[in-house]
Amino acid sequence: MRGGNKMREMTAEEVAQAAKNNKDVSIIDVREDEEVAEGMIPGARHIPLGQVPDRLDELDKDKEHIMVCRSGARSGRAGSFLKKEGYDVINMSGGMLEWKDEVQK
Template identity: 65%
Template sequence: MKEITAKELEKKLIDGEKVSIIDVREDEEVAQGKIPGARHIPLGQLTDHLDEIDKNQHHYMVCRSGGRSGSACSFLSKHGYDVINMAGGMLDWEGEIEK
């Protein structure tokens, strides 16, 4: 599985790169803050939203610590999606958050 650190992903945002970030945490976790511009799709609802995720785009998967987003990456890559897991999850995120 491909991975990126929180710092590397934050640098992409600071540099103005257009990135697709999907946050697979639960509603109550996201309510505490998420990466600006990240799309929230809880892990348990991922299969219901596959048609909304562009297969031609690169996606960064995020959760609290990197475990659930890793599971999401495994699932999505098996279905032909180009995904990278943010290692360490939001616990390692030091950048801006939006609520």
């Protein structure tokens, strides 16, 4: 993989700061319904991984999107797909397992 092709990453802590400092931050949670029911990042949008290709019209290409899942693997896959489609994406490394801030249920 070429260096320029690598997806940018942020830690859960960096995402928490970004969410606090920028009300317009776009966070996409690609976990399944039962996982999200346990709590997700306040303000995040839930689009299960399998639905991402069908819901591209919900995502603004002019915005940066932070992808989230349980551990960072599925969000990485979703992010790679979106990047190929021309979206500006960042993967939250470590996923919700690393999330220390509050969640909404």
